[in-house]
Amino acid sequence: MSTQSRPSRLPVCVGALAAVIVLTWADQYTKMLAVEHLKGRDSLVLLQGVLELRYLENLGAAFGVLQNNRTFFIAVACIAILAMAVLYVRLPLTRSASGRSYFPLRVCIVLLASGALGNLIDRIQLVYVRDFIYFSLIDFPIFNVADIYVTVSVALMVLLIFLYYKEEDLSFSMKTGVQND
Secondary structure, eight states, X not given: OOTTTSOOHHHHHHHHHHHHHHHXXXXXXXXXXXXXXXXXXXXXXXXXTTEEEEEEEESSSGGGTTXXXXXXXXXXXXXXXXXXXXXXXXXXXXXXXXXXXXXXXXXXXXXXXXXXXXXXXXXXXXXXXEEEEEETTTTOOOBOHHHHHHHHHHHHHHHIIIIISOGXXXXXXXXXXXXXX
């Protein structure tokens, strides 16, 4: 492939950064709305016995584990965001040898980084994470939009790695440095 027809990494990375900013803003905006409309009030039932909006200030992780471990959560989020940035930059810009696109993996990385950043902002600014979505049908822990990003991206990554990509498609991650393809 000639260098003139080779895709440029800069627009792809700028697009990813823009997506992370927009998704993180959406998470922060929904949390602001939750504070404004739900804090100090009864739950807002959307589907009786299924789905509610209920405000919670969470000092821990899901199910209330690791309460008051702010430094730990901040460190994990920073490491995750850095790891996602490195992985994103290492992803080849072209299709894999087997013809598979790396776009689905790029979307997962952007979602995961956005979720980590959204909750990181809360932990740095507020000490806690603002949660407000509650599935009462299964008594699932209260969560937020950033948590949705993280959960969906991790689930999709697992499916992609095990069902879509072949081992050789992911060999780029084992190499050092940035690929120039």
